[in-house]
Amino acid sequence: MMRIIMLALTNFAVMAVLFISMTIIGKLFGINMSAGSMGGILTMAVVFGFGGAFISLLMSKWMAKRSMGVQIIETPQTAQERWLVETVRKQAEKSGIGMPEVGIFYSPDPNAFATGANRNNALVAVSQGLLDHMSADEVEAVLGHEIGHVANGDMVTQTLLQGVLNTFVIIFARLIGMAVDNFFRSSDEESSGPGWGYFIGSIVAEIFLGFVATAIVMWFSRYREFKADIAGADLAGRHKMINALKRLQQAHAVHDLPGEMAAFGIAGGLGTGLRKIFMTHPPLEERIAALENMR
Template sequence: MMRIILLALTNFAVMVVLFISMTIIGKLFGIDMSAGSMSGILILAVVMGFGGSFVSLLMSKWMAKRSMGVQVIENPQTAQERWLVETVRRQAEKSGIGMPEVGIFYSPDPNAFATGASRNNALVAVSQGLLDHMTADEVEAVLGHEIGHVANGDMVTQTLLQGVLNTFVIIFARLIGMMVDNFFRSNNDESSGPGIGYFVGSFIADILLGFLATAIVMWFSRYREFKADIAGADLAGRQKMINALKRLQSAHAVHDLPGEMAAFGIAGGLGDGLKKIFMTHPPLEDRIAALENMR
């Protein structure tokens, strides 16, 4: 429950900051920020579209630590902690990235994720369930998968993609709202400013285009998982990566990570029908088959 409250409060704070930023921009540059103004729409689209995505990216490590209860290993105390840190260090050096922070979060389910604002400022965290139920070779492969996400710049790339799509959604939704408003206005309507048609049309278009944008982002997320699996196979060994995915496949209680961490986890969830379109991860059997057929 505290994770949900923290996420909601953070998102609210981001929206307040972006709203204040738009207001200041409008005042400083004399831009009409009223509804229906093209200049206002463009500023709204850029600030809200990219602003929210980049603020979330910059806060991703902080959010992950608090929402998931990640305990960062600063001074390894046990053999397991020392092995985790050294394995990540070795893989990071081989991948040519800065040493990420390494942490453990409590969850009985086997999972792991990577997040951070850049290749040299990342966090790799594994669940206690993953450490308890996987062999060292399998954990090594999972760590390689997460290092692959960091080395491939997946966090930044997904943020840019999300920002671009958000911007287009805002612009096109408002344009559709204008067209709807003009269609329902009578010729003798002399009232200035947008009418109810603009707000209703924009609202519905926001929802429909938002679903389309989400489907595109999720497709890219699934594509990235195959690339991260290849990275895990390169860093730890292909058979280790295959065995790790098979171990996840045998764990029937696999759950998605909450919020944006889900896209950078190792396991993902289960889905069928239309739900597959909005899955962050491909089915495990498809990922296993891709590695088995890899040359």
């Protein structure tokens, strides 16, 4: 529930930034960003819809390193670090992608994630808890899962999907705001720009449509996890991948990673009811069953 509340607050903040930015862009470039200008609305929707998503993608590695405290293994110092780097190297070569950066972040919970702007400039990081509580075979499978995310281009695909959905949210929220404003505006009232109906209608519509867009992105994220599991099974072996997921299931301590990293981790938290719609990962039992039934 807290995640949903934070999403609503974020949408209010985005609206405030958009209104301020609309005015600045309009003044600087002479673009009519008024409520009645369809060209202005479309321009704003594309700029902010895709702009925010791609800026987030380009900054993803830097943000991951900062927020998670990832220590990049530049020169392996221990046998474990050497094995980790060499395993990622072999899997990357087999998948036909560039060698990702490899790192470790401190967390007692077993988890891992991959991020980066493209297939040849990615980051794969594992938690210390994962290294401490999983066997080498299981860690190999987890690394294969993350390499699968990179090889499948999941980071770019999700960014494109998020950008398209953001654009539609912005456009339809403003169209709804215009419709609400026209409905409450009296027929003899002179038009002097958008009224209170436009602003309130746009804000409410953007929050509602934002929830719908997030649900679609989270559905796609859950779908991607099955594909990454298959990649992990191909790279490390099906039984290793199944055993790794079972180990995560036994841990009873799988938590969502923060922010952008959540969608590309090996596992997410548990959810029921409405919360399940906004989960980045499908239940572990479903993923295990899918691998066990795979031909």
